[in-house]
Amino acid sequence: MYFEAFRAGAVYRLQPVTLSAAEIVAFAREFDPQRIHVDPNFAAQGPFGGLIASGYHTLAAVWKRWIEAGVLGDESMGGPGLDEVKWLAPVRPDDVLNTTVTISTTRRSERLERGIVSLHFDVVNQDGIRVMTCDGAVMVQLAPR
Amino acid sequence: MYFEAFRAGAVYRLQPVTLSAAEIVAFAREFDPQRIHVDPNFAAQGPFGGLIASGYHTLAAVWKRWIEAGVLGDESMGGPGLDEVKWLAPVRPDDVLNTTVTISTTRRSERLERGIVSLHFDVVNQDGIRVMTCDGAVMVQLAPR
Secondary structure, three states, X not given: OOHHHOOOOOEEEOOOEOOOHHHHHHHHHHHOOOHHHHOHHHHHHOOXXXXXXXXXXXXXXXXXXXXXXXXXXXXXXXXXXXXXEEEOOOOOOOXXXXXXXXXXXXXXXXXXXXXXXXXXXXXXXXXXXXXXXXXXXXEEEXXXX | XXXXXXXXXXXXXXXXXXXXXXXXXXXXXXXXXXXXXXXXXHHHHOOOOOOOOOHHHHHHHHHXXXXXXXXXXXXXXXXXXXXXXXXXXXXXXXXXXXEEEEEEEEEEOOOOOEEEEEEEEEEEOOOOOEEEEEEEEEEEEXXXX
């Protein structure tokens, strides 16, 4: 999908994300080995009353669902970054996270022959509690002329 | 380390991060299965002229080095989020990424009995090219009184 086909305001509902306790611990051992993420006994005594997922894990797992949605294709040229990543509430083992992605803006790059598609992620758990929001972007090739 | 011990302006140099091609592909298969991250042959023909790491991989691998630095302890209460994550240049297999973390501000939470320590990450590769910058934060327990 080339840049010109993206429309601001389009909304996509992603397949749910669920992280098991084993996945939470495995990710955190590799990338965020704080005891609230890797040690269920410690975590049970800690500020969240149990194991919680690393925010980086939630972020990456939601991103995967966005890629799997197949909206971006091989015309993607990678992402310039993220803004306002907010981890608003704990993500616990076996939570079911539902994500809405909204295309907030589309604009031509000023410098380069490409477009920039901005995305807003809104992630809510099975109890209706918002656990994460995030603004991302992808650079996308222009259609051949 | 309790909140009161953190000092704005303190600078930490992290141990280097190096991602192998196999690690780049394995992470991206799980979290960012775009062909520029998982398919070396496709990536060689693509805009970056070769396989590049998912930005989420770089972000998480740098964060791990920060946790390993041992500045945060069990007094950490997790992170509220990230701002201005900028993926400025490609990270390629076997690049050597050197990271500086600067404590930008420390402040008491207005609502809760905790402190918020803001961190700026600056990641530069072996050629002196800045590949990522990011502002993060951690919530930290106050010292017992």
